[in-house]
Amino acid sequence: MTTPVLDVQGLAFAYPDGHQALFGVDLHVHRGERVAMLGPNGAGKTTLVLHLNGILTGGRGSVSVSGLPVTPANVPEIRRRVGIVFQDPDDQLFMGTVRADVAFGPANLGLRGAELDARVQHALEQVGMAEYADRPPHHLSFGQRRRVAVATVLAMEPEILVLDEPSSNLDPASRRELADILRSLDVTVLMVTHDLPYALELCPRSVVLSGGTIVADGSTYDVLTDDALMSAHRLELPFGFDPRSLPRSS
Numbered sequence: 001m002t003t004p005v006l007d008v009q010g011l012a013f014a015y016p017d018g019h020q021a022l023f024g025v026d027l028h029v030h031r032g033e034r035v036a037m038l039g040p041n042g043a044g045k046t047t048l049v050l051h052l053n054g055i056l057t058g059g060r061g062s063v064s065v066s067g068l069p070v071t072p073a074n075v076p077e078i079r080r081r082v083g084i085v086f087q088d089p090d091d092q093l094f095m096g097t098v099r100a101d102v103a104f105g106p107a108n109l110g111l112r113g114a115e116l117d118a119r120v121q122h123a124l125e126q127v128g129m130a131e132y133a134d135r136p137p138h139h140l141s142f143g144q145r146r147r148v149a150v151a152t153v154l155a156m157e158p159e160i161l162v163l164d165e166p167s168s169n170l171d172p173a174s175r176r177e178l179a180d181i182l183r184s185l186d187v188t189v190l191m192v193t194h195d196l197p198y199a200l201e202l203c204p205r206s207v208v209l210s211g212g213t214i215v216a217d218g219s220t221y222d223v224l225t226d227d228a229l230m231s232a233h234r235l236e237l238p239f240g241f242d243p244r245s246l247p248r249s250s
Ligand SMILES: Nc1ncnc2c1ncn2[C@@H]1O[C@H](COP(=O)(O)OP(=O)(O)OP(=O)(O)O)[C@@H](O)[C@H]1O
Pocket: 015, 016, 017, 019, 020, 021, 039, 040, 041, 042, 043, 044, 045, 046, 047, 048
């Protein structure tokens, strides 16, 4: 078996106020997988994501990315390997142009000149935003800014792309376009979402985190059609959406 891209073992974490948010989480994601992380509000999803690149540390258990443990000493390399796209693109876009925002990370890695330009161009092409390179990010629509935020992370050539609620606040066309982009990428994806149809559309596998533990890990179709599991963990499909009535693509 190859080394997982993401290897979380027995991760337990309590916040400084004593609130225990994770109770021994195990999660293994292999290269090329697209995995959805589902779960009700307060389940611990964000807490888990913040451990993946060392924003939160100090809990029990371990997290490794392609064999490299997430430790304070490894954080710079871990942050290159784990690209997190946060829910609000404005948390990630702070430069005067789209190009400068996408160049920021690779320039910090030491890329310069033609190599840097090519990296930026490729990342913008991957998200269909190359023609916006010279625009200020704050002149773009929310959906366009989210795509640029994805490009800022892709420009680092991460081992795993972690997306927090990628479909939130997108209109139906932007939501579909982002799905097409994510499907086209040759990258391992972990996607936190409450948008269950989006999980079904994009991720063959889903894990359900509830009360700080993983309560299910299997095919997204099997998870979403397990009525007892769904109701036990406050997961609800949109009215009228029935995975059983869809062609089985994932
Ligand atoms: N800084 C903090 N200090 C104390 N407790 C916290 C802190 N941040 C989160 N928590 C608690 O930890 C638990 C897990 O929170 P977390 O944000 O990881 O959940 P989540 O699954 O991402 O929820 P949501 O779907 O609402 O985003 C919750 O009970 C939350 O109240």
